[in-house]
Amino acid sequence: MAITSLGTADIDRAARYLRKLGYTELDRRWQAPDGSGEACIIAADRSVLVIGTISFGGPCLGRIVISDKRIRHLRRLAIAWADAHSARYERVKVWVITIDGIDGITEGQEVG
Numbered sequence: 001m002a003i004t005s006l007g008t009a010d011i012d013r014a015a016r017y018l019r020k021l022g023y024t025e026l027d028r029r030w031q032a033p034d035g036s037g038e039a040c041i042i043a044a045d046r047s048v049l050v051i052g053t054i055s056f057g058g059p060c061l062g063r064i065v066i067s068d069k070r071i072r073h074l075r076r077l078a079i080a081w082a083d084a085h086s087a088r089y090e091r092v093k094v095w096v097i098t099i100d101g102i103d104g105i106t107e108g109q110e111v112g
Contacts, residue, residue: 049089
C-alpha cells in the first residue's frame with residue numbers, strides 16, 4: 001500500500017500508539033532520497049529508532065505476518081533516515097501497527 005493512500009488520521013493513530021509505548025514521533029511519510037522507499041512513521045526513544053508500517057484489519061488478529069524481505073527493507077529505510085539526519089541509535093525496531101477501521105482498535109507488534 002502506498003503511503004499516499006493512508007489518511008492523516010491513520011498515521012495519527014499509529015503515532016499515538018507508539019507514544020503510548022514511550023516513543024517520540026520524529027517523521028512521517030518520509031521518502032528515501034534515493035527513491036528506494038517511503039516510511040509511514042519514524043519514532044525513537046533515547047537509544048532505539050523505530051520504523052512503523054500500518055496495516056488494516058479486524059480485532060483479535062493474532063500474530064501479524066510480514067515477510068523477512070519486507071522487514072529488511074524497512075530496516076534499510078530506518079537506517080537511511082538516520083543517515084539523512086546524522087542521527088545514531090543503538091538499535092532499530094520494526095513495528096506493524098494494525099488499525100481496525102470498523103471499531104477503532106489499534107494494536108501493534110514488533111516484528112523485527
